[in-house]
Amino acid sequence: EEASWLVFTDGKHYRSLPSLQDHKRQLELDKGLNTGGMGCYAPAPIVNSAVEKKILAEVVEPTLEGMIKEGCPYKGVLYIGLMIENDQPRVVEYNIRFGDPECQPLMMLLDSDLIDIAEAVADEYLDELTLNWKQKAAAAVILASGGYPVAYEKGFTIQGLEEVSEN
Numbered sequence: 001e002e003a004s005w006l007v008f009t010d011g012k013h014y015r016s017l018p019s020l021q022d023h024k025r026q027l028e029l030d031k032g033l034n035t036g037g038m039g040c041y042a043p044a045p046i047v048n049s050a051v052e053k054k055i056l057a058e059v060v061e062p063t064l065e066g067m068i069k070e071g072c073p074y075k076g077v078l079y080i081g082l083m084i085e086n087d088q089p090r091v092v093e094y095n096i097r098f099g100d101p102e103c104q105p106l107m108m109l110l111d112s113d114l115i116d117i118a119e120a121v122a123d124e125y126l127d128e129l130t131l132n133w134k135q136k137a138a139a140a141v142i143l144a145s146g147g148y149p150v151a152y153e154k155g156f157t158i159q160g161l162e163e164v165s166e167n
Helices: 049-069 103-109 114-122
Strands: 002-010 014-016 021-027 031-042 075-085 088-095 138-141
Touching: 002 021, 002 049, 002 088, 002 114, 014 049, 031 103, 049 075, 049 088, 075 114, 103 138
Parallel strands: none
Antiparallel strands: 002 014, 002 075, 021 031, 031 138, 075 088
16 A cells, blocks of 8 residues: 655654555546545554554655765655555655645644744754644545546636535
């Protein structure tokens, strides 16, 4: 199974974000064409505490340490796409962004001020900051026009958003 793991890093320290899993297939029940992402939920059930420890020890920490050793310490959001089989994480990709649609459930769960986090990253005091996360689950669902991702009509107006509840 695929999972996403993100960290904030100030080039010296890091703070992990909740694990995520996105839904790539165009249709429900894992049917249809593969897309960039049709939705996402957090936390990812495949990332148990044993897998999390491996992600940190075998992926996150060596990656950040390697960047420092190469003379390129990174500040920002590091996105790590993983495949997990038999509790063993394997890196599929790295990105230096929140990721889409992963960012949406993360922002629903964040219970700290993102500006405070950005300042701690920029000024290299992330180790002094405690990140607070709502102890809930969150999901985002993508609304796409029929035929996506191949041939589809664009420009439709989305209506009814004022009726949507946060609950």
